[in-house]
Amino acid sequence: MRKSLIFLLAVFLLTACQSKIITTKTVDMYNASGDMVGTAELSEEADGVKIKLKLEGLTPGFHGIHVHEYPKCDAPDFKSAGSHLNPEGKEHGLMHPKGSHLGDLPNVEAESDGLVDAELILPKATLKDGKMSLLRGEGTSLVVTEGQDDGVSQPGGDSGVRILCGKIKSGKGKVPEQTPTDPTEFNEKQKDE
């Protein structure tokens, strides 16, 4: 009885919220001087959040990249972004036996011309609501570091200073969005059940 009630409630909520669900997000990436140096296109996929990254002006070689806790990118050190996003209380590092943080990503490589063109996946993350959401609260941020992440050192993989930062803003927090439900659509759904 209770289960079916919860199920009905879930169906109702899903129907009511459908028009608000965000499945893509473009993040502008800035360096410590405040110049925009690229973008990250986030999209909701079955196996996590995909990140299409295009950057310029980086030192050739590998760089660490992580999702951080807050959508705050105060130059020049970007410490305002907080620590790596870690809703499950795990250790840092994709190679750590007790890892990894939700926000841990594989290193990206800048070519000899300083360009990065990479496609990454953040498994288990989502742009929808919930504990694993990159858009929880006011949002999170994407930060690139000078050095590469060694995959095991605490707390940040010994990847050096933060050189680029982009806000992944949820847009929540100020004006609440009022999306009226479509009564016709709801009636149709009810008829089907």
Ligand SMILES: [Zn+2]
């Ligand atoms: Zn981490």
